[in-house]
Amino acid sequence: MDVRFDGAAGRVTGSLHVVEAAGKRLLLDCGMIQGSDAEEALNVAPFNFDVATIDAVVISHAHIDHIGRLPLLVARGYRGPIFAQAATAELMPIMLMDAASLQESDSERSNRHRRDGEAETVPLYTRDDVQKTLPLLRTLDYHQRTEILPGIEINLLDAGHILGSCIVEVFADGRKLVFSGDLGPKGTPILRDAENPGTADLLLMESTYGDRDHKDRAETIRELGNILDAAWKDGGNVLIPAFAVGRSQELLYFFARHWDEWQMSRWQIFLDSPMAAKVVQVYDHHHELFDAEAQDAWKGTPNPFRLPNLHVTESVDESMAINRITHGAIIIAGNGMASGGRILHHFKHGLDRPEVHVVFVGYQAQGTLGRRLVDGAKRVRIHGQDIAVNAQMHTVGGLSAHMDRSGLLEWYGGFKPSPQVALLHGEDPAREALAGEIKERFGIDARLARPGVSVEV
Template sequence: MKVHFFGGAGTVTGSKYLVETASTSVLIDCGMFQGLKFLRELNREPLPYLPENIDFVIITHGHLDHCGWLPVLVRDGFKGKIFCTEPTKEIIKIILLDSAKIQEEEAERANKEHFSKHDQATALYTVADAEAVFPHLRVIEPNLDVKISDEVYFNFFYASHILGACSVNLVAEGKTLVFSGDIGQDDDVLLFPPKKPKQADYVFLESTYGNRLHPSNNTLLEIETIINNSFNRGGNVVIPSFAVERVQTVMYLLWQLQKEERLPKMPFIIDTPMGIDVIQLFLEFGKWHKLSLEECQEMCQMFTLISDYKDTIAAIYDERPKVVIAASGMITGGRVLSYLERYIGKPETTVLLVGYQAEGTRGRKLLEGAKEIKMYGKYYPVEANVILVEGLSAHGDQKDLLNWLSELENTPQKVFLVHGENEAADELRHQIKEHYNFECMVPYLGQVVEI
């Protein structure tokens, strides 16, 4: 049996792990690369394994870096089933359509304004390509064994992180392979704690925050202080946010502050059609999170929800101080760019980062103190205050990741540390060795391992 690391190795994006047995090939996740240019360019490269020869795909959750390459896989010849949970199926539909629409619009704008280096800019995939994925999707309930061949079966178990996210137990040729997907924090404000694996011969563990601990700061107090300071300066707070789960988490915290009368009277805007669609999924899939239907409805009443781009323009030119939550979380695209084009050069503006910022993204550059950022072919000077609130990450930190391994009843033959930059993965390797004495390996992109 072989495992191919086609993505999510040495980087936090592009997760793709192919398990090849004597009779079956199963792809765990099919994510898009984001961030550094050489990684983004990999999205245009053919998979080093013919898609038509892949029998099944299992998706851990609906973030773009775990499902965003599915339209290319299907377009290039994949004909099998794609297994996921019910919330993940709905999120995949939302996120792929949004991704395709953004790519088409950006290609059109690049050709119109001539800022592409290519003679003709093209989208990685179209809305039609995204829609071609949907007939392949098959819903699987957690904790249900699904046989996909005579010698291979799998089940999902709850991972927290985002709505519908699950880890995967894959049993093949008598060996148990556990793929963590992305693991949420043990004390997430909206989601339940992740379930822990009991048995594993091989573990494929994410390591996004493998070298960090989330601060023990009072997150509510941090957000309260940031918003009030910005309001007193007459500035706007722009929150680039992942539309899936993070928008809803930020909404929840702002709602808590408003209920305690700790925020000024000002507009609170959600400007992400995809995020608004996901809010509806929170109403629909109540068993996956902590909030009641009544709490969800009351929370939503605090916000102005914007879908039409004409309303976006009106909000941008509204002179009143306001809080705007807009996708995308790492500022790689989406409507947040429209707000930043106008506000990034104003010293009274605050850009509030609320999640992991991958290498090469605008969010990472801002976090590292960039004096200017490039948007739509133009450079904009950065005068805004850029602040990261680390406690809002949907990823578990080093302590959470170590804890996730704590209930294993056997010693795995190997733990592969994936979905992390090399420094984070290597530090987690040392910690796992110290705590459990498990053998660990940090695979590299494109590596093939026999197990």
Template sequence: MKVTVFGAAGAVTGSCHLVEAAGKRLLLDCGMIQGSKVEEAKNALPFDFDVKSIDAVILSHAHIDHCGRLPVLAQYGYHGPIYTHRATADLLPVMLEDAASLAEMDAERRNRFHKDGHNHHKPLFTRHDVGQVVRQLERLDYRKPLTLFPGVTVTLQDAGHILGSASVRIVTEDAGETRTLVFSGDIGPLNTPILADPDPFPSADLVLMESTYGGRLHRERAATVQEMGEIFDAAWKAGGNILIPAFAVGRSQELLYWFAKHYEDWNLGRWRIFMDSPMASKVIEVYDRHEELFDDDAKVMFHGKPHPFHLPNLKYTTDVEDSKAINEHNGGCIIIAGSGMCNGGRIRHHLRHNLGSAKNHILFVGYQSVGTLGRLLVDGIDSVKLFGDDIKIKAHRHTIGGLSAHTDQAGLLEWYGAYSGHPRIALVHGEDDARKACALALKMRFDVDAQIPAYAETLSV
């Protein structure tokens, strides 16, 4: 068996890995590259492998950096099966249709400013392409092995990252030899609200593991919860708004869980709470259909009051005019909106109206990739230009690490430590500093030499 890393090598987006074994070629994920305009332009480039030779795709979860180039793959001629967990299959159309809509609007906007015919911009993919991908989906359950081809068996287990997220095991038998590859997908922390804990496999010959936070430890969740309560109180006393850039899948739902759990503690009844994301509203419908995947605490909470998705002062805004109306409120609003890295979506309009006032607070509750507006804000940029306006940033900025959907270095080591014999390991889906730090920690803890593959590097299994 061989695996070639065609994405997320030295970066946390663009997950894509080619597996060759038993005469078959499988693709693990086909994600969108996110970050600067230069990086995102790579999404339109041809793939560095023969698309028509792919026999099957296996998708770990529905975040766009893992699934976002599937429609492009279809454009290049892949019309075979895409195997994924059934909850991911329900989330995927929501994610991809939103991405297609944004791409179509962006192309239309660009063409409006270039009417000479020399700059005809096309969207990366359309809703028609998304329909093709949806028709290719094959739904799987956790812990139920499936033989894809003679000598090739795939099993999914819960990665605890978002609803339907999976770690993937591929077992191949070829010429009397059995080999096992495990791809971690994105691994969530233990005791994440709503979700079950990550469920590692018992053994492998090679583990391909994410390392997003391979170089750091998260704050204790209790300290994070206390900090959020303090921020809400300070913002209320100042008469300000709170903006939370959040991914529509996972983080938005977890935030509402915490709001329900601490509704009284944080005195949230005094706020107007807006979920300003059409996509997040659709995602919540999918969560409601998959309560069997919730952990025990969530099952209890979702049958009590207040219900996380139906707080008494929570408003879902899907209409553009309703979204604009939010910015007529100069204080007293908690606004959750995408995109999670501030590179697009409605959050940019809210930032435009709120960054210039010291009474407002911005909470970053997820990873901010290099080159994104979110990362620039986290790193302390003094001013920003949004929709033609130069804005001097006065709003308070907070990074709430304890709510990450990715586990930290300690969690990664614990997940890997469950594998018998401490098998070979290669680190992907992390910036190089994080990968190096994680490799050092693995060496010190388990005396293993983790590989740090470069783009297009092939590993033997």
């Protein structure tokens, strides 16, 4: 069995790995590269393999940096099966149609303003391309070891990252490959803790936070409550960039759990996402994937998805109307790295106001607007407009959906014996730090995955 790294090998996003075994070739993920304009331009480049030679695709979870290039793969000729856990398969149409819609809208906006002689902007793919992709989906449940190609079996384990997220075990040629996907930390709201496969001949492991530990979760919850209280006293709104799947649901869960303590009834809460209502329905379909505490919460009052002051805004007009509110609004809008989506419109109306509080609740990749704001930018450019940054910035790191350094080391330590490991889905400083810890604690020389490099299992 051979593995070649074609994405997320030196960066966090763009997950894409090629596995050759039993005379077949399969992809682990086919994700979109997110970040700066230059990085995102890489998405349109040809794949580093002949699409016609791919026999199957296996998806770890439904975030766009893991599925976002699937319609492009299909547009370029792929016709094989795409395997995903049942909840992931239900989320994928929502995510991909939204991504296509955003690309179409961005292209239309760019073409309206293009100058004479400039080339027309073309979306990476369209909603029609997504419609051609969806019939290829094949659903699997956790712990359902399945032969997906002659001589190749896979088994999916719960990764605890988002609903339906998976650790993928690949069995072929008498060997076992484990792909971690993205791993959620212990105690993540709503979800069960990540499982551990126990054994592997080669482990492909994420390393997003391989160089740091998160804040204590209880301390993080207190911090979030204090931010909301300070924002109320300052007389402004709270703007929260958050992806529609995962973090948005967790925030609503916290609002429900701390309803009285945080005086949540005084706020108007806006979940400003065309996807939000559909994603909520998927969560409601899969209570069996919740942990025990979350299942109890959904039976109580208030229900996290039916808070009395929650407004799910789907239309553009509803979204624009939010910006007429200058005080007492909590606005959760995509996307989580502020590299696109409706949060940009709220930033245009709010970043210059010192009474506004911006709360980052997830990882901000290099090159994104979110990263520039976290790093202290005083001015930013949004939709061609120069905006002064006077709003108050908060990074609430303890809400991350990724394991931190200690969590990753503990999870790796659950394998007996310690397997060979390739670190991916992380920037180099994080990967190098984690590799050093693995060497010191377990005596294993961890590889740092690089694009185009192959490893034999």
